Amino acid sequence: MKEFKVTPIRNGTVIDHIEMGMALKVLRIIGVRGDVSSTVSVLMHVPSKKNSWKDIVKIEDRELDPKELDKIALISPDATINIIRDYNVAEKFVVEVPERVKGIMSCSNPGCITNKNEPVEPEFVVETKKPPALRCVYCDRMTTDIAENIV
Amino acid sequence: MSGSLKGLDIVSIRDFSRDQIEHILKVAEGMVPVAKGEEKSNLLEGRVLGSLFYEPSTRTRLSFEAAMTRLGGRTLGFDEPKGSSVAKGETLADTIRMVDAYSDVIVLRHPQEGAARLAGHFAEKPVINAGDGAGQHPTQTLLDLFTIMKEKGGIEGNHVVIVGDLKYGRTVHSLSEALGMFGAKLTFVAPPTLQMPKEHVKHIESMGMRPTISSSLDDVIEEADVLYVTRIQKERFPDPAEYQKVAGAYTINSAILRDAADDLIIMHPLPRVNEISSDVDQTKHARYFEQAFNGVPVRMALLSMVLGGIE
Ligand SMILES: Nc1ncnc2c1ncn2[C@@H]1O[C@H](COP(=O)(O)OP(=O)(O)OP(=O)(O)O)[C@@H](O)[C@H]1O
Ligand SMILES: [Mg+2]
Ligand SMILES: [Zn+2]
Numbered sequence: 298m299k300e301f302k303v304t305p306i307r308n309g310t311v312i313d314h315i316e317m318g319m320a321l322k323v324l325r326i327i328g329v330r331g332d333v334s335s336t337v338s339v340l341m342h343v344p345s346k347k348n349s350w351k352d353i354v355k356i357e358d359r360e361l362d363p364k365e366l367d368k369i370a371l372i373s374p375d376a377t378i379n380i381i382r383d384y385n386v387a388e389k390f391v392v393e394v395p396e397r398v399k400g401i402m403s404c405s406n407p408g409c410i411t412n413k414n415e416p417v418e419p420e421f422v423v424e425t426k427k428p429p430a431l432r433c434v435y436c437d438r439m440t441t442d443i444a445e446n447i448v
Numbered sequence: 449m450s451g452s453l454k455g456l457d458i459v460s461i462r463d464f465s466r467d468q469i470e471h472i473l474k475v476a477e478g479m480v481p482v483a484k485g486e487e488k489s490n491l492l493e494g495r496v497l498g499s500l501f502y503e504p505s506t507r508t509r510l511s512f513e514a515a516m517t518r519l520g521g522r523t524l525g526f527d528e529p530k531g532s533s534v535a536k537g538e539t540l541a542d543t544i545r546m547v548d549a550y551s552d553v554i555v556l557r558h559p560q561e562g563a564a565r566l567a568g569h570f571a572e573k574p575v576i577n578a579g580d581g582a583g584q585h586p587t588q589t590l591l592d593l594f595t596i597m598k599e600k601g602g603i604e605g606n607h608v609v610i611v612g613d614l615k616y617g618r619t620v621h622s623l624s625e626a627l628g629m630f631g632a633k634l635t636f637v638a639p640p641t642l643q644m645p646k647e648h649v650k651h652i653e654s655m656g657m658r659p660t661i662s663s664s665l666d667d668v669i670e671e672a673d674v675l676y677v678t679r680i681q682k683e684r685f686p687d688p689a690e691y692q693k694v695a696g697a698y699t700i701n702s703a704i705l706r707d708a709a710d711d712l713i714i715m716h717p718l719p720r721v722n723e724i725s726s727d728v729d730q731t732k733h734a735r736y737f738e739q740a741f742n743g744v745p746v747r748m749a750l751l752s753m754v755l756g757g758i759e
Contacts, residue, residue, distance in 0.1 A: 413540075
């Protein structure tokens with residue numbers, strides 16, 4: 298039998314195995330603010346089989362787009378996406394850190410030209426995936442504090 | 449990547465293979481008589497260089513202009529953004545689009561890192577990076593390599609000692625990576641707080657080289673073939689007394705050169721402040737003025753190659 302600490306959702310998405318402490322960043326990425334009409338539940342610091350602790354975010358009546366998935370992968374490369382249909386897990390996959398990232402993160406180098414109002418989207422080559430480390434295509438510097446720089 | 453440089457941007461030395469660099473240096477060698485004014489050339493006659501200096505840099509700007517002029521071309525542009533549309537807040541992208549339409553090749557010096565790469569995206573004409581803030585400065589690296597090649601007959605096997613601010617000096621990072629690629633033996637001399645960052649040492653080790661890390665110039669000067677001196681910036685030290693101490697420990701003067709090999713050469717990207725005392729200028733070791741001159745043939749080679757005047 299399934300044990301739920303929050304009310305089950307009929308349709309929606311469960312983002313599971315989020316790196317502990319990243320749940321609020323995930324909410325920011327998927328744009329959950331006061332004007333959302335469906336239910337959103339957040340579980341922080343939940344015991345996990347894989348790692349010792351994890352966070353979980355459950356959103357009703359919503360599926361994620363590829364940009365949102367890329368962002369979640371960058372801040373939490375082990376997160377799983379569970380699509381819930383009619384109360385059951387209809388689909389499950391692990392997010393995937395992309396090879397190249399464009400427009401979803403700003404460069405952590407304050408001296409970088411992409412931080413200066415130029416008409417370009419910041420762009421990065423992913424050098425290592427776990428933990429993610431990204432090299433700016435413009436200034437060549439590494440950004441490792443991804444969560445701070447996601448836009 | 450190998451083959452023609454025609455139409456390519458010159459943004460970072462990392463974009464080039466050893467073969468390509470050797471070829472550029474060979475073309476540069478052939479440019480020397482023209483650079484000196486001993487021979488005339490109209491290889492780039494009718495061609496226009498758009499020279500955009502958002503930051504002052506006398507040496508780099510003048511040597512590009514000299515290079516273009518010696519090859520029969522013309523230069524337009526600015527040497528500070530004041531008074532230009534840039535001062536009114538125009539984006540770099542827009543300025544580049546405009547200059548792209550007025551010229552055949554663009555040279556850019558800009559305070560922001562990555563500016564040259566960005567310019568390359570907006571320009572159809574080739575862009576040559578003349579320094580982007582704390583970022584890359586590939587023509588400096590090329591002229592440094594050219595100087596060693598010319599003075600020493602080659603790069604491989606030479607022991608190059610690099611002294612100064614190795615942590616923040618990004619041109620030193622590109623230079624040492626290039627020297628590693630050419631098989632030079634490297635020693636990095638700096639106070640521990642200004643030593644070469646680990647990622648660069650690792651990168652050089654990945655090419656099969658074993659750089660030596662030291663904080664004492666005395667210990668290594670005897671075995672050096674090339675002594676490359678860079679500036680230690682005051683701003684890096686919260687405590688002025690600490691700066692004085694460190695700067696003093698790495699000053700090159702005739703006393704420290706007592707045990708140096710006869711054919712040691714001393715290089716410096718210039719301008720120097722007091723890293724090299726003026727009594728060294730008269731010694732057989734000094735090569736920094738030749739090095740500065742070498743900027744002209746090297747830039748002539750690059751301009752002709754990206755413009756397709758020479759393969
Ligand atoms: N109807 C639902 N409403 C809310 N949450 C649900 C619903 N169904 C499943 N979940 C949650 O979705 C996640 C994945 O469910 P699943 O049954 O696949 O668990 P699991 O077998 O532990 O998966 P995993 O191996 O990925 O941890 C769990 O956190 C679970 O609590
Ligand atoms: Mg589970
Ligand atoms: Zn950057």
